[in-house]
Amino acid sequence: MADFMNLIRNENMKMFRRPRLFVMLGIIVGLVIVFSGVWFSVDKGESAMWEVVITETMFLYWIITIFAAIASASTVAEEFSSGTIKMLLIRPWSRSKILLSKYISSLLFALFFAVAFLASLMLVNWILFDLLGNGTVDRLSDVMGVSNIEYLFKYYGLLFLGTMMTVTISFMLSTVFRSSILAIATALFIEIVVNNFMQLLAFVKYKWIDYVLFVHLDLTKYVGGNEYNGMTLGFSLAVLGVYYVLFMVLTWYIFNKRDVAA
Amino acid sequence: MGQPIVRLQDVTKKIGSRTIIDKLTLDVPSGEVFGFLGPNGAGKTTTIRMMVGLMSITSGDILIDGHSISNQFEKAIRHVGAIVENPEMYKYMTGYQNLIHFARMIPGITSHRVREVVSLVGLDARIHDKVRTYSLGMRQRLGVAQAILHNPKLLILDEPTNGLDPAGIRELRDYLRKMAQQEGVAVFVSSHLLSEMELMCDRVAIIQNGRLIDVRTVQSTDKAVIARTLFEVDRPEAALEALAASELTGTIEGAGNIAVEGDKLFAAQVNELLVRSGIKVFGIRAEIKSLEDQFLEMTGGEGIG
Numbered sequence: 090m091a092d093f094m095n096l097i098r099n100e101n102m103k104m105f106r107r108p109r110l111f112v113m114l115g116i117i118v119g120l121v122i123v124f125s126g127v128w129f130s131v132d133k134g135e136s137a138m139w140e141v142v143i144t145e146t147m148f149l150y151w152i153i154t155i156f157a158a159i160a161s162a163s164t165v166a167e168e169f170s171s172g173t174i175k176m177l178l179i180r181p182w183s184r185s186k187i188l189l190s191k192y193i194s195s196l197l198f199a200l201f202f203a204v205a206f207l208a209s210l211m212l213v214n215w216i217l218f219d220l221l222g223n224g225t226v227d228r229l230s231d232v233m234g235v236s237n238i239e240y241l242f243k244y245y246g247l248l249f250l251g252t253m254m255t256v257t258i259s260f261m262l263s264t265v266f267r268s269s270i271l272a273i274a275t276a277l278f279i280e281i282v283v284n285n286f287m288q289l290l291a292f293v294k295y296k297w298i299d300y301v302l303f304v305h306l307d308l309t310k311y312v313g314g315n316e317y318n319g320m321t322l323g324f325s326l327a328v329l330g331v332y333y334v335l336f337m338v339l340t341w342y343i344f345n346k347r348d349v350a351a
Numbered sequence: 352m353g354q355p356i357v358r359l360q361d362v363t364k365k366i367g368s369r370t371i372i373d374k375l376t377l378d379v380p381s382g383e384v385f386g387f388l389g390p391n392g393a394g395k396t397t398t399i400r401m402m403v404g405l406m407s408i409t410s411g412d413i414l415i416d417g418h419s420i421s422n423q424f425e426k427a428i429r430h431v432g433a434i435v436e437n438p439e440m441y442k443y444m445t446g447y448q449n450l451i452h453f454a455r456m457i458p459g460i461t462s463h464r465v466r467e468v469v470s471l472v473g474l475d476a477r478i479h480d481k482v483r484t485y486s487l488g489m490r491q492r493l494g495v496a497q498a499i500l501h502n503p504k505l506l507i508l509d510e511p512t513n514g515l516d517p518a519g520i521r522e523l524r525d526y527l528r529k530m531a532q533q534e535g536v537a538v539f540v541s542s543h544l545l546s547e548m549e550l551m552c553d554r555v556a557i558i559q560n561g562r563l564i565d566v567r568t569v570q571s572t573d574k575a576v577i578a579r580t581l582f583e584v585d586r587p588e589a590a591l592e593a594l595a596a597s598e599l600t601g602t603i604e605g606a607g608n609i610a611v612e613g614d615k616l617f618a619a620q621v622n623e624l625l626v627r628s629g630i631k632v633f634g635i636r637a638e639i640k641s642l643e644d645q646f647l648e649m650t651g652g653e654g655i656g
Contacts (some may be wrong), residue, residue, distance in 0.1 A: 173525070182456060183425060350406070
């Protein structure tokens with residue numbers, strides 16, 4: 090089992106040791122700095138740090154999901170397009186384990202970016218609004234009645250479940266179609282179209298709509314309580330869970346069956 | 352020769368209704384360099400893909416060191432090192448990182464072994480450069496390095512001399528022969544470079560359209576079966592008459608030469624006969640049919656079917 094860690098180390102090496110990592114990190118940190126800078130110059134540092142953190146999360150977090158989806162889409166598809174899949178699969182490891190190591194490493198990459206994003210948000214806004222600004226009102230804790238950190242972690246937990254789901258879809262598509270473009274395009278579609286319009290769909294009164302995957306991808310609507318528009322967090326998680334199992338089974342089945350002729 | 356390391360039993364591959372490989376049966380013992388010859392599209396790479404588990408086998412089985420590649424994949428592949436088609440590597444990593452990557456996937460490979468293999472394939476100077484800067488020959492060397500990292504019992508190389516310069520080809524040939532003879536490795540090499548195979552292999556299988564046409568031992572010069580012998584004589588016509596008197600046939604080849612078909616022993620008998628008949632023999636020259644001639648004869652220069 091210790092050997093399986095080596096597979097994950099390999100996948101992480103291939104994930105992280107590339108120039109794109111720095112491009113992605115640069116974009117994220119850059120956006121946070123620009124956003125917070127503009128905000129700071131507009132309201133002269135009146136806002137509370139936590140408010141800025143949460144608002145910027147709502148506006149910018151989707152980029153993390155996109156980056157995570159890109160990474161997970163390329164992890165399988167690139168092995169096929171470069172032909173290295175042949176080198177990878179002729180080792181004493183079952184295809185299932187190799188795929189699992191890739192999946193775990195995709196999730197780790199997503200987690201790394203979510204943490205990096207949150208950390209840069211906290212740091213930049215702490216400097217701007219706490220050290221330099223004069224915002225003293227802690228509005229979030231007033232409104233929500235929970236401590237800021239707890240609220241933030243709950244919010245990010247719900248966000249990350251959605252990211253995991255998108256990463257899983259992207260991973261599945263790139264395994265099934267061996268094309269990272271298709272997987273990335275789908276992830277973009279989910280993030281941009283679905284998350285903006287599906288909320289509207291949720292108001293349409295057909296029973297089947299409650300079982301559509303996309304309605305449940307944004308779980309942050311439950312952050313204030315356990316119910317939203319007649320659905321509960323538990324229900325959403327159950328629907329996501331069913332889709333998740335379905336996607337995983339399909340991904341693994343196809344990867345194990347496939348003749349590698351790349 | 353040892354016990355068979357790899358055994359193909361009635362291996363058949365069908366894609367849709369097309370039969371790509373038709374009931375291929377082969378044994379390769381340890382310590383042998385085995386050549387796999389065939390024109391383009393004959394099914395060489397498909398066979399190799401099935402041997403390393405990249406493709407499923409429609410019927411039949413492939414055993415490596417006694418383990419079935421389809422049912423006991425992890426055990427069977429454990430002792431296989433391979434390059435399938437081109438030696439594709441992660442271009443954004445260095446050669447060394449690539450080797451570490453593959454070394455991690457098999458227990459017991461030390462960093463000492465990795466360095467040993469690097470100098471064995473002669474890449475010391477460039478191993479810490481990114482693979483994207485490598486020439487085809489250097490990639491081929493890196494490919495060989497990853498294939499031999501874990502001291503495999505079976506080495507499968509698909510067109511290994513592609514992109515190597517003459518010195519590199521010779522080096523690889525010597526190395527493969529050494530691996531086979533000294534370490535008992537079974538080496539399975541596919542190629543369409545016939546003259547190369549002749550120098551490298553102990554036995555050669557020829558396939559065409561997915562079927563095994565022939566397996567033969569590569570003859571060293573003194574054992575060649577099919578040979579023509581040229582005799583340079585003073586009176587060719589008289590020589591033919593002398594042969595005809597003993598119910599043998601020959602042909603006149605150019606000025607002052609006659610040719611007879613037969614092995615070495617037969618040539619000696621012909622010589623004796625000519626000398627006894629008072630014909631002056633100035634020279635005897637054996638013409639060995641090259642593998643290439645035999646190959647083209649057998650496959651009939653047929654197109655891709």
